[in-house]
Amino acid sequence: MAADIYTPGVVAGRLDAETIAANFADLHPPYDGHEAAVAADRCYFCHDAPCITACPTGIDIPLFIRQIATGTPEAAAKTILSSNILGGMCARVCPTETLCEEACVREAAEGKPVEIGRLQRHATDTLMAAGVHPFDRAAPTGKRIAVVGAGPAGLACAHRLAMKGHDVDLYDARPKGGGLNEYGIAAYKTVGGFAQAELDWLLKIGGISVHYGAALGRELSLEALRDSHDAVFLGIGLGGVNALRVEGQVTEGVMDAVDFIAALRQSGDKTDIPVGRQVVVIGGGMTAVDAAVQAKLLGAEQVTIAYRRGREAMSASRYEQNLAASKGVRLMFNAQPEALHGSGAVEAVEFALTQSVDGQLRLTGETRLVPADMVLRAIGQSLDGTPEGIALAGGKIAVSGAGRTSVAGVWAGGDCAAGGDDLTVTAVAEGRDAAEDIHASLLG
Amino acid sequence: MADLSTDFLGIKSPNPFWLASAPPTDKAYNVERAFKAGWGGVVWKTLGEAGPPIVNVNGPRYGAIWGADRRLLGLNNIELITDRPLEVNLREIKQVKRDWPDRAMIVSIMVPCEEQAWKAILPLVEETGADGIELNFGCPHGMSERGMGSAVGQVPEYIEMVARWCKQNTRMPVIVKLTPNITDIRYPARAAMKGGADAVSLINTISSITSVNLDSFSPEPSIDGKGSHGGYCGPAVKPIALNMVAEIARDPETRGLPISGIGGVTTWRDAAEFLALGAGTVQVCTAAMTYGFKIVQEMISGLSQYLDEKEMTLGELTGRAVPNVTDWQYLNLNYVTKARIDQDACIKCGRCYAACEDTSHQAIWMKPGRVFEVNDAECVACNLCVDVCPVEDCITMERLAPGTVDPRTGRVVEAEYGNWTTHPNNPAAKAAE
Ligand SMILES: Cc1cc2nc3c(=O)[nH]c(=O)nc-3n(C[C@H](O)[C@H](O)[C@H](O)COP(=O)(O)OP(=O)(O)OC[C@H]3O[C@@H](n4cnc5c(N)ncnc54)[C@H](O)[C@@H]3O)c2cc1C
Ligand SMILES: Cc1cc2nc3c(=O)[nH]c(=O)nc-3n(C[C@H](O)[C@H](O)[C@H](O)COP(=O)(O)O)c2cc1C
Ligand code: SF4
Secondary structure: OOOOOOOOOOEOOOOOHHHHHHHOOOOOOOOOHHHHHHHHHOOOOOOOOHHHHHOOOOOOHHHHHHHHHOOOHHHHHHHHHHHOOOHHHHHHHOOHHHOHHHHOHHHHHHOOOOOHHHHHHHHHHHHHHOOOOOOOOOOOOOOEEEEEOOOHHHHHHHHHHHHOOOEEEEEEOOOOOOOHHHHOOOHHHOOOOHHHHHHHHHHOOOOEEEEEOOOEOOOEOHHHHHHHOOEEEEOOOOOEEOOOOOEOOOOEOEEEHHHHHHHHHHOOOOOOOOEOOEEEEEOOOHHHHHHHHHHHHOOOOEEEEEOOOOHHHOOOOHHHHHHHHHOOOEEEOOEEEEEEEOOOEOOEEEEEEEEEEOOEEEEEEEEEEEEOOEEEEOOOEEOOOOOOOOOEEOOEEOOEOOOEOOOOOEEEOHHHEOOOOOOHHHHHHHHHHHHHHHHHHHHO | OOOOOEEEOOEEEOOOEEEOOOHHHOOHHHHHHHHHHOOOEEEEEEEOOOOOOOOOOOOOOEEEEEOOOOOEEEEEEOOOOOOOOHHHHHHHHHHHHHHOOOOEEEEEEOOOOOHHHHHHHHHHHHOOOOOEEEEEOOOOOOHHHHOOOHHHHOOHHHHHHHHHHHHHHOOOOEEEEOOOOOOOOHHHHHHHHHOOOOEEEEOOOEEEOOEEOOOOOOEEOOEOOEOOOEEEEOHHHHHHHHHHHHHHHHOOOOOOOOEEEEOOOOOHHHHHHHHHOOEEEEEEOHHHHHHOHHHHHHHHHHHHHHHHHHOOOHHHHOOOOHHHOOOHHHOOOOOOEEEEEOOOOOOOOOHHHHHHHHOOOOOEEEEOOOEEEEOOOOOOOOOHHHHHOOOOOOEEEEEOOOOOEEOOOOEEOOOOOOOHHHOOOOOOOOOOO
């Protein structure tokens, strides 16, 4: 008998392929032309616009919206992409409610910002659908740069370097490029294989040789890369996962949220992805929300996000929290995991309830047992192995200026580098700025 | 990217987008920032005679018309020409032209209708190194009460006379800026040409009252309870300006006279329309006043994308629509169309029905279930339903193929072109050969 949402344990195929496909459809479907025109018409073309400042890549938002309004979404796309080459992905995944749209003067005035993210998508989708790559390479410089990590930071860096006329070797440990665009971002934010399509489109600039399955610390060493190249950029993200310290040795049914998501992102119709009937996700960030929502969309009967602090402290935005709630995920605050119970597979998680007193987290003395046949850990990622001889700060690669590390000729950016939010758009900004700095220092 | 560089009367500019003579071009501080933003040229705010500076009102000088979301659709002003001393303007013009040699620098002038006044100012302007002059015969308020501006522009003989004085007293190209506050724009344009002007620019602002305050009963903008008519400009005036530009472009007497198009240019599209109707450059005032200098970036990217898509040069765009502007009597009466409603796109608002039913045609049926259909036997193809329909492309006009019968007239649609001049109902019709 096929599984359904009531089948106990961790099983695949709780829902049929059609229902799953509907569940995982585009979170914000693209605008049609008329909707885009109406949305663009709301932009006031503010002077020194706050949305530009709020965008980590500093896209000229009023200009691109005006270009949409005047019927030239292709020109709009060029405005976007000249600041942010992954403007297509960012349009889908940026938490705009805490970035550009939060800063929109219409948000302050009416609580309804101009929908910048969706307009950005309208523009970039139009250009990409036409198969146009609007940038050309400068004359060859004869310099060769190694970019390690083909996530947003590495891709933005590689593209900007190629544009400046340098040759780039782009390495990634995984069999595919894209980083978390391909393996991490929630499936309903980037439907239809967009991450690979965008990657292919980006590489059309030319001058970037990709080498997948090549890991720093395995096939590659920093020393050898420094010898063979004029500069090195590290955009290796956070490959490690923080450990969950709780009592109980139960491991069956317990996994890292990022692995659950990666498997889901690589699956075709997702009917092969096992999910529990009662899922508990531990954590308070975007990863926790994404894991919980997707578990629910796969057909888990009950999904709970347990976060050890209060709602205000949760790093997932209120928008993300509401998204989770709207999908039927329960949000449980002030619950700190203490023990995993179960003989063999996990059966329940025991939480100590907490309280915040003068900024300090205190236990109230109460505990709560939440039944669970699947536990997803989403309590943060960490740097996976430190590249030889590089100084760290707060567990990440220490950088100064535009991503300069402690080692001469080596830059870093994105999640692996200290400072900045762990967001796709921030990774793009850091990769791009490091490329400009590499260019300036090589030709300066 | 298409080449937007422009040669207008030998005056070169990197693109055809100039700022019109108005507050944005009143001082070096503005003009330099405009050039930095990308404007191809400017027409400096109108200079007057040397002597005590002009005095402006000290209360509101602008009034406006808005859409429901406060989008500015029309602007009205009662500002006069520059109120800064002549020598300050001249010094700044000279400095800016020296620092920005690749941009067009035109100086607008308005002095009394006496040859001596023009003779006095022209050498001073010439000395700045400016590329040309524009004669402001357009300002409809204030200055016209003193016999200048539109008071000159409304009398073709004066236009011709002043243009001639200028041509005789300067080597700089002379552009005559026309007022739209006149019955037939071709007369002042012909006069300018007769006087030897190298080009005309149009339109200046249209005499207007934007609104009346229904509590104080003062026209807006109100100065201490009273108002004066002002000059109307901005998006609302574009259709009027386009027609006037086209009239001059196709008039046999002025055909080929270079035109700088002005009036409501807000986007690249507006600019392209002026160019297609024969303008060699466009000038912008209200859009820059409303949104700032940066809007030129959209105009540049939009126009070059358009030209690239059309595989057309800027020169090929200029005047391209002029041959298609004709008189009513030459329109093809055998071009028979009918409205078609796309039932899948229809949102069933019924606006087309109300419009057609309450206009003289009654050609749309409202059927059970709010289904709206066109009755070809009544449809005169007026286009009103298309214009009032809130859904783009939901109602379209489709041509009846030659050979089919028009159910309204019962006549077979002819393939051949046929106009009023040969129509049997026309008492003056010439027999078709
Ligand atoms: C589940 C999840 C959901 C998220 N959702 C959002 C979201 O909605 N919006 C948002 O803005 N951000 C989101 N983020 C954060 C965002 O994905 C990251 O901030 C962003 O991907 C960081 O880019 P990066 O290039 O620094 O690193 P990554 O995207 O992690 O890319 C690093 C690349 O380096 C490679 N690599 C690692 N180690 C080595 C090595 N030793 N040798 C060679 N290659 C190596 C990896 O294979 C990977 O391809 C999410 C993150 C997660 C985990
Ligand atoms: C405030 C204001 C002042 C103006 N002053 C002048 C002027 O001094 N000389 C002139 O030739 N035109 C003047 N104009 C007219 C403009 O140059 C332009 O012809 C007109 O505004 C139409 O263009 P627009 O629709 O782009 O604004 C002025 C317009 C405005 C709004
Ligand atoms: S725009 Fe400037 S000068 Fe005009 S009223 Fe406002 S503050 Fe005063």
